[in-house]
Amino acid sequence: MMSSGFSVFRVGISFVIMCSFYMPTVDSLLELSPQKYFSTLQPGKASLAYFCQADSPRTSVFLEELNEAVRPLQDYGISVAKVNCVKEEISRYCGKEKDLMKAYLFKGNILLREFPTDTLFDVNAIVAHVLFALLFNEVKYITNLEDLQNIENALKGKANIIFSYVRAIGIPEHRAVMEAAFVYGTTYQFVLTTEIALLESLGSEDVEYAHLYFFHCKLVLDLTQQCRRTLMEQPLTTLNIHLFIKTMKAPLLTEVAEDPQQVSTVHLQLGLPLVFIVSQQATYEADRRTAEWVAWRLLGKAGVLLLLRDSLEVNIPQHANVVFKRAEKGVPVEFLVLHDVDLIISHVEHNTHIEEIQEDEDDDMEGPDIDVQDDEVAETVFRDRKRKLPLELTVELTEETFNATVMASDSIVLFYAGWQAVSMAFLQSYVDVAVKLKGTSTMLLTRINCADWSDVCTKQNVTEFPIVKMYKKGENPVSYAGMLGTKDLLKFIQLNRISYPVNITSIQEAEEYLSGELYKDLISYSSVSVLGLFSPTMTTDGVRNRTCSRASSDPQQHRVTKWCTRWAHCVHCSLAATGDPEITVENLPSYFRLQKPLLILFSDGSINPQYKKAILTLVKQKYLDSLTPCWLNLKNTPVGRRILRAYFDPLPPLPVLVLVNLHSGGQVFAFPSDQAIIEENLVLWLKKLEAGLENHITILPAQEWKPPLPAYDFLSMMDAATSQHSTRKIPKCMKETDVQENDKEQHEDKSAVRKEPIETLRIKHWNRSNWFKEAEKSFRHDKEL
């Protein structure tokens, strides 16, 4: 796991450290004296020269790399030479000491730049730096968004921009960009940055990787408009950039009226499929719009053509509205019926197997690594492991102190396991609670690490982690069953300062309770008060038990003095009662339990009172009985934005009203954004929905949650080891000693090992990926040596 991650760096480091002294065959690298060198310089021609002491060792890592750079640089018309500084000919380029030697780039006999040799650490760096210096005007290096915007504005309506982010100057990606710039620098404005922040401000994902965007600025006539951007999705290699630019150059949309089987465009040559949107005269305008839209989305992935059915000689199936032509030769075209633009996109994306044309040295992209953490809780806790928590605010219990402590004072105990990520994530919230309660609570906050004191935890009936229990004098411990977060736990602790249910004995007290006068300090923690009337003959025990168990599971229900027999109903009335059914991360589960479709108003900021009124009116008129109306404030719940992105593409203006049928079918319906959110429109829309006249905008995927990645298939590795001969060829699969020993044991073992067909369990996949890895690893290994 470590080795693969470091390989890139290791290559770099080894050059510094190795300093190997073997003789390379320097034949193409010119070796000249200073005088001779300067005499060879031609006007307008670029030349890179490395000045070194004549008596210095003839070889160095740098010279080897320089030697390798000779050919690529010659391709760009740049000559390379090694200049030996001899005593008689003192040149100012000859440094004083051996290790101060530098390389110089001349254009004609003008010095353009000097490079310390360590910046030219390998052939990529040499080519990249030299081109970068030469293409000073063609490639603008910027560091902030403002620069980018200025360039963008300056070029609107004039030229397109190729913007790229590389992690550092001199690495292979940088070389690839420079090589592309050498070819296309006059056609497009190249812009380069190494600032992650700049890339992030463009909204890019995965900023650790090099990015290349094509800014379609030439089309933009309105200066206030932004240039469209297309991200190149392939890794940054010279070849990929070349292909990408070619597809950008191709017309966005072509109209054709011939047999799709015969049509060929530049896309096919580049290995990209073609998508024909079938159009008829009657719907030509709309089709063209759709096609354009599809074309933008598939830019760089497929060619999009508008196929005019009416003027077509060959027959295509009547219902087909999309024709898909693969890049592979001889594959017949597919006629498809796709009613949704997204379906076209996804069809293309799933059916394109662009052979990854990669240059060998850029081969650091690989499939997901099963040794890499993909559990967000584990990963974040791991990343946070070095931060020191103010743990001293909570009392750490041990076997010796546990009983005494929980007997002596009302205590909250967190049972956790030091090695468990979920426990450790929650411990942070727990400590936050301690910080908030510091000096104010009578409740003692304690914790016990069950990894150390497992007996104590077992005795307290704790078998899973994390668990929070409240120990109060004279009462059975109560398990906290709320959200594992600061807010809810704090509520739980505050509200538990009094015991439930509260016995109310007079009308005055009841009124005080309902108005919030009673337990004033707690009112901010509770949202619902429930008052129950009991005859003196009823036992309170039963009431309390059920209330307690419930109360602890939902802190909102703490001020409950009567148990609503139907929990769902209870929540519902509580929501209606508060009149503000905003869904949040914390409270969604209680809405979820109602098992009704959610009618969600997404709003960026607080909700417009008019909309609220309209919806409340509908609630009153019982239009919404079969639904759960609620709203989501993107300001409070930013993750809502991602939900919207899952529903819509492109995002409509906010607010937007959506009906999500979570529990049966997963359809999502959107209230038309061109209609005002007023009662009449809503009623009409709901009626249409009920009548099935509305089309859903999307269906939520119903996929099961499968293992995110395969596991190691040790069983077949073990099998492979027992059938020894086949394993011999697997590199490193066995250690030498093991092999020897195995030979001895083999005879005993053989009869016992059953050659069964290997069980399913994704084993085929496991094998393949392992083989792949193996091969790759050995390859890497060679490279490092």
Added chain:
Amino acid sequence: MGLSAAAPLWGPPGLLLAIALHPALSVPPRRDYCVLGAGPAGLQMAYFLQRAGRDYEVFERAPRPGSFFTRYPRHRKLISINKRYTGKANAEFNLRHDWNSLLSHDPRLLFRHYSRAYFPDARDMVRYLGDFADTLGLRVQYNTTIAHVTLDKDRRAWNGHYFILTDQKGQMHQCSVLLVATGLSVPNQVDFPGSENVEGYESVSIDPEDFIGQNVLILGRGNSAFETAENILGVTNFIHMLSRSRVRLSWATHYVGDLRAINNGLLDTYQLKSLDGLLESDLRDLAILKDSKGKFHVTLKFFLEEASTNQSADAITLPQDDNDNFAMRVPYDRVIRCLGWNFDFSIFNKSLRLNSGNAFGKKYPLIRASYESKGSRGLFILGTASHSVDYRKSAGGFIHGFRYTVRAVHRLLEHRHHSVAWPATELPITQLTSSIVRRVNEASGLYQMFGVLADVILLKENAMAFEYLEEFPIQMLAQLETLTGRKARHGLFVINMEYGRNFSGPDKDVFFDDRSVGHTEDAWQSNFLHPVIYYYRYLPTEQEVRFRPAHWPLPRPTAIHHIVEDFLTDWTAPIGHILPLRRFLENCLDTDLRSFYAESCFLFALTRQKLPPFCQQGYLRMQGLVSTESLRQHRVESRLLRDDAPTGRDLEDSSQHPGDQELLGAPLAPGPLAQSLDSNKEEL
């Protein structure tokens, strides 16, 4: 026996006469459980029976518990480790390195309170066992020698018969279940000519003064032989040690019954040419002759048989007569036999069919993997005598092993006779990884009784929950349902601890280069003791268990996982240990066992029809894990979460990154996931 007389005690007077004929026989007291022997195993069983409130009695011939330890080991040093410090507080973990304590709920009854020595004195063991019996109030009948055990068929009895025990006074005891914990008490003697000249370990002098300037021959190569040698090494002329097969070093075999380093001084002096030496030969081919001066000569039985009966010892041919460089040509002053111990079969009536196993001679009685005698139902062998189950494999012959097998037997009995199912914890599937990690890191039973006792996880329907059973005898896996009262209908995991397959053996070099495995993908080649998890879709059958592949502790599973060996035996590394384990479990169960913050669950809840188990069992029950700000920050950095801050482009920009729509961790979305994973790697 006249047991039939017991029942009609109050019958017609004519029968009274018959009863009178058996003078000792009044009403034989009946017990549900009788335990023979108040040694460690007997007391351990008594403890569990007492805790369960069962009707039991322990019979002990000596006046105090642990009488074996009052004399043995002769040189008084126990070679079981009393490790008082491990740097850990976990009591269960610490038992892994406490080889002397019995299991109890009382922390005062830990051996470390009885001795400070790493290799404690046997007297401390005697004191400890006495305290154990007294403090816990175990019912032990001391000074009671059970002289005879027989069977009485009775259809009403739990097992179709009662065990009738007769003590030295003729008093009888009737038992429904008989638990034999008498250990190995009969010195093993090999019959060969001249064996009468040999002193036994049990009686030889332990005073080195008695060996000054002597030539000593020791027969045997076990710990008692080396212990004896160790004691006199410095005063003898030389010690020769003779055994049938080569010495087995416990560090190479990973078997604590083999020669321990603490006793192996003789190996050192042998190899450093200090006159001592080891020889291999079968004792049964030899003879020992006593010459006129009282010295002993080794010769071949064959020569003795050739010679006529009345020849004087001095006249019998010696090997050196032909081979003048014969190794044992010097006369010995003493020959000491240290050949181990055998089970005492003598008190058991034939009807019990308590036979000796053939595999190890007459050393051990033949029993099943459930420790029940193959000959009679209801008769269990506990403790050292039960070692045939794992002889030379695990620790079942020693306190630190059989304290767990005794507990397993007790759990079997609880289910068989009292309908108490094998204890199990039922947990939601989200706790699966954690519960395994917890056990492999602290469980001492798994650690000591590796390959014999294993934890079993029984999956519930749809794999949304599971039951966790601890320390089940894995050779009985096929009979799990009947033995435990638990159902294994939906697949199961077995958690076992194992050494590497070719790592242990008397001739193995355990210090070879690259012996330790560090990479998770090579975990299956781990050599040192490490957890191995077997997954079965169905409970294996008896046939499958019996005809499992050679060197496999269990039948071939559907899938197997090795947690890579760990130098610190601490298997809690997030990437090295827990992650591969989770992937294995996920792939067996075909589900996603990752944990998610509430925010992610919220997103899934509104954008997908199904939720991962962690969200179902936590978030949807209002128990979601809310992330703190700093964790959230790490989440954004780790690329496992996209930042949701509005970018301002959302609304107008239609040419979105296609990855935007992919949800985090969409299992079928290798694209963006792969990238985010890749980016992680550089930092790890």
